[in-house]
Amino acid sequence: MLVVASALGLFATLLYAWLAQTLYAHHDGDLQEEARRVLAALSSTADPIAALQLLDHQGTVAPFLMVRDAHGQMVFRSERLATVEPDIGAHEVLTHAAASGATSEQFFTVQLARGPVRFTCVPLTRPNGTYLQLGRALGDVGRMLEVVVVASAVLIPVVIVVTSFGGFLIAKRALRPIDTIATALESIQTTDLSRRVDLHAPDLEVRRLTASVNQLLDRLNTSFNTMKEFTADVSHQLQTPLTVMKGTIESARESQSADRQPVFATLSDEVNALSATLQDLRDLALADADSAGSREGPVSVSEVFAEAGELVGALAEAHGVSCHTTIEPGLEVWGNAVRLRQLMLNLGENAVEFTPPGGTIRIEAARNQDVIIATVSDTGTGISADLLPHVFDRHVHGRSQHSRAGSGLGLAIVKRIVDAHGGNVVITSQPGAGTTASITLPIANPASV
DSSP: OHHHHHHHHHHHHHHHHHHHHHHHHHHHHHHHHHHHHHHHHHHTOSOHHHHHHHHHHHTOSOSEEEEEOTTSOEEEEOHHHHHHOTTGGGOHHHHHHHHTTOSSOEEEEEEETTEEEEEEEEEETTTTTEEEEEEEEOTTHHHHHHHHHHHHHHHHHHHHHHHHHHHHHHHHHHHHHHHHHHHHHHHOOTTOTTOOOOOOOSSHHHHHHHHHHHHHHHHHHHHHHHHHHHHHHHHHHHHHHHHHHHHHHHHHHHTSOGGGHHHHHHHHHHHHHHHHHHHHHHHHHHHTSOHHHHOOEEEEHHHHHHHHHHHHHHHHHHTTOEEEEEEOTTOEEEEOHHHHHHHHHHHHHHHHHTSOTTOEEEEEEEEETTEEEEEEEEOSOOOOTTTGGGTTSTTOOOSOGGGOOOOSOHHHHHHHHHHHTTOEEEEEEETTTEEEEEEEEEOSOGGGO
């Protein structure tokens, strides 16, 4: 914008200078021609002053006609000049022009009572040492130059504003394809890498950029799918040897003496923990499946969450914890029933695991405008403030490390399932007072609400 303003200011200055020179040059040419006629008339007469009086009386010369001596004193002036400008004889600029001793013609502008006048001052040979001064009113020249100045002062800011706005529109239009690409990339999640940037831009560069982005997404999608398949396959294949190991340990345990029972019990617990970890890894790999594949059709959340609540209630009862389930009927989302059931079971099992006997767990779900809000709250040990921001990270135990030897994948799986269903999950907790998991899921048919 500064460059544009500078360029326009320079243009206005040059325009003013060119126009002023052109207009003054026109007047100077007229004055020069008239001075030559006067000089020609004076050269053929013995009395120059009388000749000037005759020319003034005939009205064939400029109305501003004077003769000054080398000291700037008035020698002759026209009758009309004496009438309209009686004090012109003492004018400083005119006096100085004659007293400067110039040997060639001069052109200058003088501000008189009736407005600006353009003068020429020409040295005379008769009378010797005198100067002829002829002048013509500039008329509309000054007003025209003022109009140029005012117009420039008004138009330059307007042009700057219009140019800036036009540049903004052009830049916005030029960058619109880039914005479309950025919006598409922001909407693509790690659970849905099958989507592509669909942009038909006229510019070759933008088309090349779109093609490069889509090729990158293809490679990322292939890599993620390979990793998910590998994780699921490995966790599945390792379950068989772990089952054999567990059976072998149990068989050997039966034939051992009482003092060796704790050793085999520890081995059995470690195998169970390893098996649970592998199962969590497999669940996490499945939860990371594409969101389009995870959201298969309308699911009755009321039924799925109620069934999960019954299982959590049975588990809670075995641990001496009371469980209260309140599910509003008729709740539906577009999704995968198996994953939604796993979502609620993971949260419920976490609540049971970290709630001491005598505590309370509450599972609730209800409609709120266009979404379903489900909560699982407990009166357990809570989560420390420094770990709360990281509870959805893989292999992070949000609660007491000594209270459970789990894989730390439960809440990570919950987060993946919720994301795949277009929802949101938030964990709030107070150490020693309990934890609440709040899940928001879009309903299957918002128009029916």
